[in-house]
Amino acid sequence: MTDLTKNAEPEAPVEFMVRAENVHKSFGRTEVLKGIDLQVRPGEVMCVVGPSGSGKSTFLRCVNHLEKINGGRLWVNGRLMGYREKNGRLYELRDREVAEQRRDIGMVFQRFNLFPHMTALENVMEAPLRVKKRPKAEVRARAEELLERVGLADRKGNYPSQLSGGQQQRVAIARALAMDPALMLFDEPTSALDPELVGEVLSVMQQLAADGMTMMVVTHEMGFAREVGDSLVFMDDGVIVEQGDPRDVLANPSHPRTREFFSKVL
Ligand code: ADP
Ligand code: MG
Numbered sequence: 001m002t003d004l005t006k007n008a009e010p011e012a013p014v015e016f017m018v019r020a021e022n023v024h025k026s027f028g029r030t031e032v033l034k035g036i037d038l039q040v041r042p043g044e045v046m047c048v049v050g051p052s053g054s055g056k057s058t059f060l061r062c063v064n065h066l067e068k069i070n071g072g073r074l075w076v077n078g079r080l081m082g083y084r085e086k087n088g089r090l091y092e093l094r095d096r097e098v099a100e101q102r103r104d105i106g107m108v109f110q111r112f113n114l115f116p117h118m119t120a121l122e123n124v125m126e127a128p129l130r131v132k133k134r135p136k137a138e139v140r141a142r143a144e145e146l147l148e149r150v151g152l153a154d155r156k157g158n159y160p161s162q163l164s165g166g167q168q169q170r171v172a173i174a175r176a177l178a179m180d181p182a183l184m185l186f187d188e189p190t191s192a193l194d195p196e197l198v199g200e201v202l203s204v205m206q207q208l209a210a211d212g213m214t215m216m217v218v219t220h221e222m223g224f225a226r227e228v229g230d231s232l233v234f235m236d237d238g239v240i241v242e243q244g245d246p247r248d249v250l251a252n253p254s255h256p257r258t259r260e261f262f263s264k265v266l
Pocket of ligand 1: 052
């Protein structure tokens with residue numbers, strides 16, 4: 001496989017691709033994120049781990065502005081998500097402006113979420129055609145190239161129901177890449193897969209990381225975190241309990257809750 005990111009448009013360099021400052025999120029009276037602070041540098045692969053219900057998905061959804069935060073600030077690619085700052089005050093952006101910001105971010109979910117009535121190729125072409133309004137021939141060429149890079153050139157005419165879970169997830173990755181994101185978010189991308197299909201998805205993600213993509217990956221695959229991750233964040237009950245180099249954290253978890261969690265998943 002070759003460089004998956006080479007067609008990404010050049011961006012002004014930022015120090016942090018993601019910066020979260022004291023991010024709070026509640027649903028009703030339930031506080032799910034209780035002050036999250038983190039930074040992800042361009043090209044970094046951050047793995048986010050932690051028990052079910054700790055707020056991992058909610059945090060990724062906040063980064064992608066699928067959820068509005070109740071406190072703190074979140075920047076992606078140098079832009080304050082959802083708001084404009086003027087004279088020290090924050091003003092909410094319009095839906096159209098939020099949609100524009102979200103185009104920098106690709107997301108891959110546990111369930112593949114492909115359009116069932118479209119072929120693999122049509123799934124990958126859909127967003128650039130509809131959102132970017134690029135010429136169809138150009139979009140098709142790029143989609144074919146992306147499918148080839150995730151190892152599915154021979155499957156472009158297949159519908160999702162004709163593909164394995166691992167193949168569908170690779171189409172989902174190609175589809176996210178078709179928008180040339182600066183940041184890719186993965187929320188347990190292999191958790192719904194049969195064990196024998198996990199490896200093919202992880203290897204596409206590993207290639208993407210090697211090509212320099214900035215990634216946040218919620219995963220229980222500790223081998224991936226150790227081999228591919230540049231940083232690891234352990235979350236529990238809406239806070240970051242511990243973070244650092246994955247090899248250090250995995251070998252020497254300093255917090256009892258981290259130790260207990262690793263003893264169950266490793
Ligand atoms: P994780 O991904 O770490 O398993 P989640 O972010 O999915 O955790 O969930 C964290 C907590 O937030 C859970 O208690 C969950 O029930 C709650 N939660 C998540 N989304 C919603 C929602 N839309 N409405 C109400 N509660 C939610
Ligand atoms: Mg989750």
